[in-house]
Amino acid sequence: MVLKSSGLTLASRRVLSDVVTDDLRDAILSHDLEPGMRIAEDGLAVQLGVSRGPVREALMRLEREGLVTIERHKGARVASWTATDIEEIYSMRKVLESLAFEWACNNATPEDIAGMEDVLSRYSRLTEKQKTPREVSKLDLEFHSTVFVAAHHERLNKTWEILRSQIHALLVYTWSKDDETNKKYLPQWGGAHKEIVELIRSKQVKKGKAFVIEHIDQGQQRTTRHFAEMHFPEVVKSVV
Numbered sequence: 001m002v003l004k005s006s007g008l009t010l011a012s013r014r015v016l017s018d019v020v021t022d023d024l025r026d027a028i029l030s031h032d033l034e035p036g037m038r039i040a041e042d043g044l045a046v047q048l049g050v051s052r053g054p055v056r057e058a059l060m061r062l063e064r065e066g067l068v069t070i071e072r073h074k075g076a077r078v079a080s081w082t083a084t085d086i087e088e089i090y091s092m093r094k095v096l097e098s099l100a101f102e103w104a105c106n107n108a109t110p111e112d113i114a115g116m117e118d119v120l121s122r123y124s125r126l127t128e129k130q131k132t133p134r135e136v137s138k139l140d141l142e143f144h145s146t147v148f149v150a151a152h153h154e155r156l157n158k159t160w161e162i163l164r165s166q167i168h169a170l171l172v173y174t175w176s177k178d179d180e181t182n183k184k185y186l187p188q189w190g191g192a193h194k195e196i197v198e199l200i201r202s203k204q205v206k207k208g209k210a211f212v213i214e215h216i217d218q219g220q221q222r223t224t225r226h227f228a229e230m231h232f233p234e235v236v237k238s239v240v
Contacts, residue, residue, distance in 0.1 A: 016050050020058040023048075028067050028078055029168050030134060031176070035080035039068070066166040081170065083224075089166055090220040096160055097144065097216060098209045101196070103151035105203045112150035116197045119143040123190050131186045133175035141168050143193050150200065174223045185222070 027033040045055045059076045062068040070076045104112070123131075123139050141164055148157045175186070192215055199208035 016054040017057040017061075020044075020048060020050065020054045021061050024058055024062060025065070025067065025165060028062070029165065029172060031169075031173060033078050035078050035173075037078045039076040039078065041075060062165075065162060067169060079166075079169075085166075086170070086220070086223055089163065089170065090216060090223070092163055093167060094213055094216050096156065096163065097147070097212050100148045100151045100153070100156060100160070101200065101208050101212050102205050103153045103156070104147050104200050105205045105208065107152040108150035108200055112146065113197065113201055115146045115149065116143060116193075116200075119146060120190055120194055120197070123193075128187065131189075133172055133186070136186050136189050137168060137171035137175060140171060140189065140193075147196070147200070170223055171219075 024033070024039075033039070039059065041052060041055050041059065045052045048055070059068055059070060063070050063076075067079055068076050069079050119139055119142050123136070126135065145160070145164065148160045151157065195211065196208070196215070199211060
């Protein structure tokens with residue numbers, strides 16, 4: 001897999017590390033870089049035309065997001081998932097989103113609600129062929145992020161930003177492997193999320209938190225049900 005270079009020859013080291021981070025994150029989330037794949041730091045730096053510094057910074061940032069594992073004397077590889085990882089990710093998601101919903105009910109502005117509705121509107125304009133796991137998972141994470149923004153809780157939002165990349169990677173992979181989800185869930189994705197908007201608008205905290213927990217539980221069940229079919233080898237191959 002060859003990553004596209006940005007061509008920014010005069011950019012600062014800080015900007016270059018952002019570019020490399022974004023490129024690697026996109027490649028991992030799209031599964032162009034597969035779970036378990038080794039990332040050759042030197043080779044990637046040469047390929048992108050940058051020094052090792054921005055590459056190393058990018059890998060460290062992606063490790064904090066849970067997308068990369070850095071092992072002493074072995075280097076970096078794309079993270080793979082265990083049953084424990086899935087349990088931890090979804091248990092954290094339930095706690096964070098429940099709190100975000102409660103705060104959104106109290107603090108959401110008309111502009112925040114409009115942001116949620118904009119995501120739903122973009123989903124409604126997709127054709128059936130466009131409702132792919134990659135496209136709908138992107139909108140899914142964007143929608144849930146608007147709820148965190150609407151909470152106006154800075155520390156909560158920062159915690160969500162750390163977790164969301166891991167959730168995105170799981171969604172893309174499991175939805176891509178799950179024909180049932182592709183046929184039944186993706187075409188109906190908008191309904192549950194429209195309900196979340198209405199519950200926030202009407203400030204139904206208790207009912208809404210229960211709805212959010214059930215919504216996330218259903219997502220965990222879909223992931224767990226197909227986890228046995230997911231195969232993440234320790235090492236698939238190396239990047240460059």
